Amino acid sequence: MSTVMQAGPLAPLDLPAPTDVTAAQLRGAHCVWCAGELHGDTAVDLEPRHDSINGVPGRWYPRGCRSCILQPVLLLVRTHPGTCEQCTDDATLCETRHALRALALELRR
Incomplete structure (x- = not known):
């Protein structure tokens, strides 16, 4: 790691x-x-x-590659809010959360 x-x-x-x-x-x-x-x-x-x-x-x-990265990115999408102060305050303002969700959506296409 x-x-x-x-x-x-x-x-x-x-x-x-x-x-x-x-x-x-x-x-x-x-x-x-x-x-x-x-x-x-x-x-x-x-x-x-x-x-x-x-x-x-x-x-x-x-x-x-897309097939290898999808699962780790989906895991980050699920776990990030629990480790992010900005997500706790207001998740709509978290740039990391937005970037992870956009990548997850792109990878699913």
């Missing part, structure tokens, strides 16, 4: 550790979960991550 907190709405996604994936997965050419080859129309960007890679601070660019 990635240990460094990220800023975007997909930051809470449970990803493999960068030391457990291939070079192609680190650069986003293959799905971070199934290792399938990705193309522009099949890839979902999971936001750049800053982590220690083989003991060296680095940046990696995980991407996933």
